[in-house]
Amino acid sequence: MAESDLLSRARATRVVVIGGGVAGLVAARECARVGFAVTLFESAEHLGGAVADAELDGLRVDAVADSYAPGAQALIDDLGLGDAVVPLATDDVWITGLPGAAPVPADALAGIPANPWADDVRRLIGWRGAWRAYLDKLRPPLTIGRQANLGALVGGRMGARVLDRLVAPLTRGVYGIEPSDVDADAAVPGLSTALTRLGSLSGAVGDLLVDAPDKARRSLRGGMTTLVDALAAELADYAVDVRVGVRVEKVGRGFDTRATQPPEGTRASRATQPPGGARPARATSPWTAEVAGEEPIEADAVVVATPRTEAHRLLAGAGVVLPRNTAPAPAPADVVTLLVDAPALDGAPRGGAAYPIAADAASVVHATAAWEWLAVDAGPGRHVLRVRLPAETAPDDDVIIARAVAEVAAAFAVPLTVDAVIAAHRARVEPAAPASVLGHADRAEAVRRAVAKAPGLTVVGAWVAGAGIARTVADAVAETDRMRHALLWDSGDENHPAPDVNP
Structure with missing residues (x-):
């Protein structure tokens, strides 16, 4: 097909993206890069979704997501943000809730220790726990490798203390789920x-640590909303129509323009066939996006890039029957970001984060200990902490903030009261489950199969890709590329991906 035909087709193609989080912004960018006319809707008054910030006494801080994994580095570099990348100042994570607290052992994966006798392991599980974990090496090899459930595997082979004091605090603290769901x-x-x-489990971990890939988190100077700002700037360059504060009420089918085309194989149809065999623009039934107070917006394709609950609503309205959702998912949470005047925290007594053993306690991220640029901007004796609490429906912000302060004081073992709070921000989040949740790949594939029955409809986002900016970005690029391929080529031949043609 001639390049001019591709450009003409691309410019005649209209795409609606619903959701202005990272997944939606990346999907809109991928569509706009080949010349599609893109309209993006975001129901909130700002872009970014979970990548949001708050202003605390003039200090701009991340309110939810504060870092990314190496898998997102290509996008960061492509956006020209390489010079803004900053490493963790400390990767120490502490486990709290025992009579004392201790860092996560250095030689461990997902909390599973390579050596249960190591001092930093025994500090958390004690001699009794170390002896029980040693039995892992004596278990019959015939039972090895057949247990998918992380909780059952670790508990069965290394005992309850390794499971409860090393593994569970990490799965709950990072993702809000139990080891038995992983x-x-x-x-x-x-x-x-x-x-x-x-x-043995410990031997397996020790072996894997030798060539463990780089998983070190990184961030951007100024916060992760720097990524959102860069994506939004590119969308503006591509003339994407971005509408914030606008909720799409329904996605539905529009009209079928194929009904007005001459029957296939007739002289009239051959006379109207574009050069190179390209199909006529909008030869499939376009979609519509209905917005309150406006005429329905017609589109050749719709990308649903919202959180899970809203995505289910929109997909159901579009006639997509999704499989019954039985996935374990993190419960809604209140994320409280505190700016405090607390010189007692200057020494970072719990490293960059503290995760509790107790299932009902809060996880605390010490942001000014984790990110040097933020500590400099905050100033001497001032600290930013982010506390994740179970979502509350009744208490007002003052009650939740007081609870967050109490959790910090308990986790960090420092005297801290609400009088030390300079400013605070509360955000309600619907966390996505990680891709490591049991059955995630099968459920995601089932969702994609259901959506594929409605050509021109695509779904992206952390709820189907798995939590994390890197996974969300990679999934949005891959799914949008499939959609572009169908819209530009309409052949279903995966061996000929859609060309990256910029108008």
Whole structure:
């Protein structure tokens, strides 16, 4: 097909993206880069979704997501943000809730220790726990590698203390889920193979640590909303119509323009066939996006890039029958960001984060300890902390903030009261489950199969890709590329991806 035909087709193609989080912004960018006319709707008054910020006494801070994994680096570089990348000042994570607190052992994966006798392991599980974990090496090899459930695998092989004091605080603190909901091989790739080969869980972890990939989190100077701002700027350059504070009420089918085309194979149809065999623009039934107070917006394709609950509503309205959702998911949470005057925290007594053993306690991120640029901007003796609490329906902000302060004081073992709070921000979030949740890949594939029955409709976002900016970005690029391929080529031939043609 001639390049001019592709450009003409691209410019005649209209796409609606619903959701202005990272997934929606990336999807809109991928569509706009080939010349599609893109309209993006975001129901909130700002773009970014979970990548949001708050202003605390003039200080701009991340309110929810504050970092990204190496998998998102290509996008960061492509947006010209390479010079803004900053490493963690400390990757120490502490576990709290015992008579004392201690850092997560250095030689461990997902909290599973390579050596249960190591001092930093025994500090958390004690001699009794170390002896029980040692039995892992004596278990029969025939049972190895057959248990997908991380909680059952660790508890069965290394005992309750390793599970409850090392593994569970991390799965709850990072993702808000229990170890029993985690797929062991998804959480630690290669674990089952290493177990079968080496005969013990600790031996498998030790082997995998040798060539462990770089998973160090990174951030951007000024906060992760720098990424959102850069994406929004590119969309403006591509003349994407971005509408914030606008909720799409319904996605539905529009009209079928194929009904007005001459029958296939007739002289009239051959006379109207574009050069190179390209199909006529909008030869499929376009979609419509209905917005209150406006005429329905017609589109050749719609990308649903909202959180799970809203995506289910929109997809159901579009006639997509999704499989019954049985996935374990993190409960809604209140994320409280505090700016406090507390010189007692200057020494970062709990590293960059503290995760509790108790299931009902809060996780605390010490943002000014984790990110040096933020500590400089905050000033001497001032600290930013982010506290994740179970979502409350009744208490007002003052009650939730007081609880957050109490959780920090308990986790960090420092005297801290609400009098130290300079400013605070509360955000209600619907966390996405990680891709390591049991059955995630099968459920995501089932969702995609259901959506594929409605050509021109695509779904992206953390709820189907798995939590994390890197996974969300990679999934949005891949799914949007499939959609572009269908719109530009309409062949279904995956061996010929849509060309990256910029108008």
